[in-house]
Amino acid sequence: MASRKEVTPALIVELAAYAELPLAKGRESVIQPTLEAWIKDANELSRKMSAEKYRDLIPATVFRHPDEPEEGG
């Protein structure tokens, strides 16, 4: 497993650039503590959900196939 990369303000500026999100100066420091905490927890959840025993689980969001035509638009 790769070592954990620190979520620094500089990294946030790069991530914003990837998302084509113009981040006003100083915003990277504002969001850094929360983003770092959330990514750490999200990575932990990803590790759990990558376990072999969960291989067959599909995401909760799925396309629906209505069995009847819509009424009245």
Place this chain on the structure above:
Amino acid sequence: MGKPSGSLLELTLAQAAALVKSREVSPVELVDACLARIGAVNDRLRAYITVFEEARKVAKAAETMIAAGHDLGPLHGIPIALKDNLAVKGTRTTAGSKVLADWMPGHDATVTERLRRAGAIFVGKLNMHEFAWGGTTDNPHYGACRNPWDTERFPAGSSGGSGVAVAARTCYGAIGTDTGGSIRLPSAINGVVGIRPTYGRVSNHGIIPLAWSMDTAGPMTRTVEDCAIMFNTIAGHDAKDSSTSRAPVSDYTAGLQLGVKGLRIGVVPGYFFHHLQPPVHDAVKGALKTLEGLGADVVDVNIENIHGNISAQLTIESAEPSTYHQRWLREQPQNYGEDVRSLLEIGEMLLATHYLQAQRYRTLLRQEFMEAFKKVDVFICPTLPVTATKVGAMKVIIENGVEEDMLSAIMQFTGVPSLTGLPSLNVPCGFDGDGLPVGMQIIGKPFDEAFLFRIGSAFQSATDFHKKAPKI
């Protein structure tokens, strides 16, 4: 007719509706009493963004109709308020934002339309956390909404205005919306009843979304019976919202008197009564004892993967709003409040794999709960681990003096129904030493809202927490 307005405001929705039908009270009296009350308290509480003075004209029409024998339905002439993310045709609908400060929808939300059709009279649009993305209702554009039990405390959110409006007796019921807890949190913190329906039971058409895969709308009232009456009018399939189900709709008031004898209540050891402020722990434990005294059994049930739900909740609840707001965040970032802007920026930086693993976790958690429902009928836990904190606080102390992030902390229990799509009902079940309300959350099987109302009604028949009123 001719009751003093103070006593009119103490009526429950069910009582007021019965008096309107029997022509003992006029809709005009009810609306006048509510508008006067709003005028008296709204400067202090900031529960309403918009007040509909024209409701008096609607009330006059409702009075004329009832006198002529035309009864529109169970809410005929009853003053109701709507969270300001529900569209009302031709009326400003802000979602608590500056971005939509001047938005005038061209149509009603389906929930608005159904309430209107049942005879409800709208007295105003309610304050909320900006775009429903947060749990404090400390709104930078329309003022910080305040808790009527102590105006130095927060009302929770995002439907904070809805909880406050009901608790402060400014209307007989309100509509809130709930993605990660936004009906249940302010219901608990303000001492009122509120239901997050099964995902797909109530239409979201015409409601500004927060996170599509978890958004719901539901009523908030003072009693369980009132909540069931309002739910009867809004539940059901809507062709304008493909996420709504065609599962049959019950009469949600029919079983309110059936009691809880033989009911099996599940609790998850090591999670439901762990990491709580002591008064919350004691109040909810006390509620379980009350239900046991009424004939219910409490059963320990393990949900193996319940830990991890807060991260899944935050990941989904940040990625989806950031998608909805993507254009506005680039065009007018300055028009967002500081906290919502930050959350929307954060949501752009999570990975697609984070989002999809969180969605796979929902499947897992739902499977575990559905398996557990073979052993129990419902689960009961605190709605949130704390009572109302100070207005403006971004941290919360739960135990041992340790400060925690507010958003993560308050979702400790509400995230579970949000992720699993299960219905859950907040019922007031006590007060802390400062007189601040505590709520319990009853979580049920899909589309089993009637059963939740039955349990809540049995509890309210045996207790009087819901009869206490804040002194404002």
